[in-house]
Amino acid sequence: MSALTTEKLSETVGVKILGVDAERLATDEDLPGQCLELLERHSVLLFPELHAGDEAQVAFSRKLGPLASFPNFPNEHVMIISFDPDNPNAKYYPSNDYWHIDGSMDEVPARASIMSAHVITEEGGETAFASTYAAYEALSEREREQLAELRVIHRMARIQSRTFPNPTPEQKADWARFPDREHPLVWTHESGRRSLVFGASASHVVGMDFDRGEALLEELQERATTPDRIYTHTWSVGDLVIWDNTGLVHRACEFDRSLPRRMHRSTLVGQEPIK
Numbered sequence: 001m002s003a004l005t006t007e008k009l010s011e012t013v014g015v016k017i018l019g020v021d022a023e024r025l026a027t028d029e030d031l032p033g034q035c036l037e038l039l040e041r042h043s044v045l046l047f048p049e050l051h052a053g054d055e056a057q058v059a060f061s062r063k064l065g066p067l068a069s070f071p072n073f074p075n076e077h078v079m080i081i082s083f084d085p086d087n088p089n090a091k092y093y094p095s096n097d098y099w100h101i102d103g104s105m106d107e108v109p110a111r112a113s114i115m116s117a118h119v120i121t122e123e124g125g126e127t128a129f130a131s132t133y134a135a136y137e138a139l140s141e142r143e144r145e146q147l148a149e150l151r152v153i154h155r156m157a158r159i160q161s162r163t164f165p166n167p168t169p170e171q172k173a174d175w176a177r178f179p180d181r182e183h184p185l186v187w188t189h190e191s192g193r194r195s196l197v198f199g200a201s202a203s204h205v206v207g208m209d210f211d212r213g214e215a216l217l218e219e220l221q222e223r224a225t226t227p228d229r230i231y232t233h234t235w236s237v238g239d240l241v242i243w244d245n246t247g248l249v250h251r252a253c254e255f256d257r258s259l260p261r262r263m264h265r266s267t268l269v270g271q272e273p274i275k
């Protein structure tokens with residue numbers, strides 16, 4: 001097994017992987033296992049300017065685990081993230097601007113995402129990441145005890161109303177199609193590690209005054225996402241980034257949505273429910 005050369009991207013999250021090109025991505029049979037180990041440890045892996053292409057991205061992603069399907073898109077294992085008028089999911093993408101876990105409305109959220117930059121804007125459009133393992137580790141013993149048993153309601157309307165505070169009846173009806181989801185605030189992973197579960201979908205804390213619960217969730221998120229605790233990736237065309245969706249929150253940074261920007265994302269399906 002040839003060792004991978006890595007470079008830290010920030011104190012708590014992310015490594016850059018050097019010396020891997022599209023050829024090595026396709027042929028190095030040790031690489032998927034090494035990537036999964038690095039992902040567990042660093043949460044975000046960056047392959048700079050890899051220019052993988054959809055087929056190579058999907059082929060490599062399959063080696064990491066089973067893939068989610070997106071039947072609305074030409075390649076069912078590649079979701080296209082863009083604001084093009086013909087993009088079937090475009091109406092949901094503005095909420096990506098808020099810190100979130102992909103699939104937090106599901107019982108089992110996605111395991112990881114693999115995303116390549118195809119078209120980028122000159123300004124903005126970065127993706128920011130913050131470790132929710134580090135968020136838990138930064139709590140005091142007393143806070144850990146206080147939060148241990150709390151459960152949180154996650155709600156589609158909570159996510160979407162951040163972008164659309166005055167929804168139309170059609171929007172409200174659309175959001176109501178998604179049932180609420182209750183998750184513990186502290187996720188004890190099968191590995192034994194613990195992380196916090198918060199983000200755009202987190203609405204309130206079960207059994208706690210609504211405003212107090214909302215304030216607690218906001219405070220935990222703020223502390224976890226201070227500038228010294230995040231990695232903000234400025235994309236170059238061809239960059240491929242893999243993130244562990246289970247121990248991390250992420251968000252898209254603002255850009256001019258009238259300009260073209262296109263990211264291609266594959267998703268590893270989740271393996272364990274939040275518990």
Ligand SMILES: [Fe+2]
Nearest residue numbers: 096100102250
């Ligand atoms: Fe996302």
